[in-house]
Amino acid sequence: MAMSMMIQSHVPAGLNAGINRKSVIRSAHQEVVIDRRSSSKVSNRANRLTESLSNLLHLHVETPPRREIRYTNWDFVGEEKHSTPVMSPKEVISEKWRDLHGCMDWDGLLDPLHPRLRREIVKYGEFAQATYDAFDFDPFSEYCGSCRFNRNKIFEKLGLDKNGYKVCKYIYAMSHIDMPQWLNRSRLGQTWSKDSNWMGFVAISDDEETRRIGRRDIVVAWRGTVAPSEWYEDFQRNLEPIGHGEAKVEHGFHSLYTSKSEFTRYNKSSASEQVMEEVTKLVKFYKEKGEEASLTITGHSLGGALALLNAYEAAASIPGLPINVISFGAPRVGNIAFRNELHQMGVKTLRVVVKQDLVPRMPGVVFNESLQKFDEITGTLDWVYTHVGAELKLDARSSPYLKRGFNLLGFHSQETYLHLVDGFVSGNSDFRSDARRDVALVNKACDMLIDELRIPHCWYQMENKGLVRNAHGRWVKPKREPEDIPFVGEVNSHALQSQRHLQPMYI
């Protein structure tokens, strides 16, 4: 986290926007002159930083060329755009849900991207985004590393209450491997947990959404990590076996997915056990009701890696259940045997990848599937990381709303992914001009939008970092609502349906 945060804070708005000090955009309504002089000084500094980081990562960074772009058809400042609905009306897809769920490996649906598939990808991607938006990153909070809201109100709090799903369970993870950069930990001694982090949730489609999409959809959304640079040290070390065959996966991901300890409160069972118990229970429940069910596993970045491990396990233990993974900016996870087993078990994987994003090149920047042509030389290659499934490749340069220039964090950001999916028509066409998703969201936690949009960078922040002025005039951090305090029962028992009025059980 630390490294990428720093990079971000180095890059003032407008930095990557071009070489010209002033640019003039003409729209039907007015002329906007953006003065970039103020940022020029810092620019060199940030470029140097980017460069050294790229060296640190031993990566060849593809920097989009700095070319002048004319946005003749784009109205960046017109206010009428503010009153366009952010979503198209929902369409019924019950007839073709299997195709959209990937039963034919999305053949013919990706380029051009089928509008209804686009909508579903965005829907699942927003579940992945929710795991970031609800996460408590505050190191001075005793609940740092947990979800800020309980599962009954998370979607409402995030403005996603119309998505047609309900969260049934939260997932917590720990790791036996020392991954200091992964765990978000409170700096206080007395905390809800010293070992575990909230790692995602299981959700289920409600009746209305179930009718629209043609089956009862179980969703698992895995939280990722924001900072690609941290990974480099931790991962790419070694593969460890999974299953009974030749399949191997990265040991760090596997540790997160499977670690547990009797001495913890939230990981007496592992993330794997938590999620599988819930999914199995849901599948059984709806099967007994005679409903058809599907499992859709999603995640961004590290979350995408966990999604794949989750899919592998679910496919092995629940035969016949249609399972897919929709991952965003996910790194490689395992070797070729791992990929082959996933294929054989019928797991359908759609990897959404931004061309300029570095993370999908990890681990295995050097040793990856492109080495297969040297098969004779390298032997069975069971140690080579490989990607899985179908790929939806997006180009950050396709969007007229995004700045040019290299932006490590911006290219990897899930909101950038969702924006690019929303605007994707086909590999050789322009950004979709009637894309409706709110462009402002892109800058929630990065600095990617062109100045003309007037959206501040990294704007997703709490008022006064959560401090409020009490009746005595003092600024204090209010206590968390009791109903939002992580409750140990939510992990280890399903008997309790409501967390309200229960005493928190952390120390």
Place this chain on the structure above:
Amino acid sequence: MAMSMMIQSHVPAGLNAGINRKSVIRSAHQEVVIDRRSSSKVSNRANRLTESLSNLLHLHVETPPRREIRYTNWDFVGEEKHSTPVMSPKEVISEKWRDLHGCMDWDGLLDPLHPRLRREIVKYGEFAQATYDAFDFDPFSEYCGSCRFNRNKIFEKLGLDKNGYKVCKYIYAMSHIDMPQWLNRSRLGQTWSKDSNWMGFVAISDDEETRRIGRRDIVVAWRGTVAPSEWYEDFQRNLEPIGHGEAKVEHGFHSLYTSKSEFTRYNKSSASEQVMEEVTKLVKFYKEKGEEASLTITGHSLGGALALLNAYEAAASIPGLPINVISFGAPRVGNIAFRNELHQMGVKTLRVVVKQDLVPRMPGVVFNESLQKFDEITGTLDWVYTHVGAELKLDARSSPYLKRGFNLLGFHSQETYLHLVDGFVSGNSDFRSDARRDVALVNKACDMLIDELRIPHCWYQMENKGLVRNAHGRWVKPKREPEDIPFVGEVNSHALQSQRHLQPMYI
């Protein structure tokens, strides 16, 4: 701004807090263990940055020694402290207001600091702080560089409505000298002003406060700038004459104070003319009512320099009016003749200075009043910058709430000054244990408080940087309230008492 912002954002909470990775604080109530491992990596980086900055400034930086401090009498986490009022009851000072206003140069009142003087210093210091808190720093706002609220509600909005004063006028400044680092400018083409910034206000005590303090008090508060590093290039260049004698002052400060242009909206009259017109009018008004009046001019940093220029002019043009300046962390302004003329005209100056703050050493880090002992060598020294008046010297190390270690921005921050004034008893005694001012305020825009207090750094921020979700689900920057749009009439005419329902007159 840029440089210091970056430094700040480099320094995560807890960074300067010591060498030990873990520290244990025992209070009567509980034991708090602070884990500092997470910040250790970044620590070296920030230290290097600080070092190179210090080299850049060609300054010898006094870094407080890193020693272990035991806070046996301090309760950092006890919640009962949260319900202590932030202010002592107001005491009547009408009998001795002249002494507190400096008529005897605060002789015998500063060490130990007289409790009633302490309270008055904090009161004026909060006016100076208000000029920052209300300022629109947002480069994507078309009102960047203005005050966010109109003068009738600024104190209420900042929680200062019980201070006993009312703002009568806003002051705007521009500069003919190229001071790009000074002017906060919108990056948009269409803005309220391309030349001027809101620079402070004139306020007047209400009847109740007037009774308490024994006279009608006119206050002028000047806004400063937050970033000392920027100054170094701009200032310390040359002195220019002021008045009719030998007095000379730094040309950058003088330009800000006196620049005007017919081609601007807010500086058809200079800051000097705006403030003097208002002060003269108020003095005349209350004189005719038979009331005694005083003028108290305050400012932090650059604002303290402007306060001195303002006092010089007011003393020359309104003889007999008791005038004082209470400045915080202000740089030197002029030469020895300037200081002597101020003394002769009876201007009383109280300079509040934090020992570790670099800004009061500028300009003239090399050539300053300490050179007077070489008088014979250097001649008349009319080109040497010198400080003016009495000094209240504060030591950042006196406060158990503040981190050890060098913190460029933190030592200079006005909230740090106010905290140290509040805790100052005398030069050789401990921090005042019954100091009541809210300690959390210190971290509003810097990272100075020890971790044990659990106050995030730089916490003074707007929710989502001012973006709000509109009825269509889109994140937009709402328009400023019409009554808060800078109104050109407020500068050039006094006929209009209310700005309400007036159309904004910017382009």
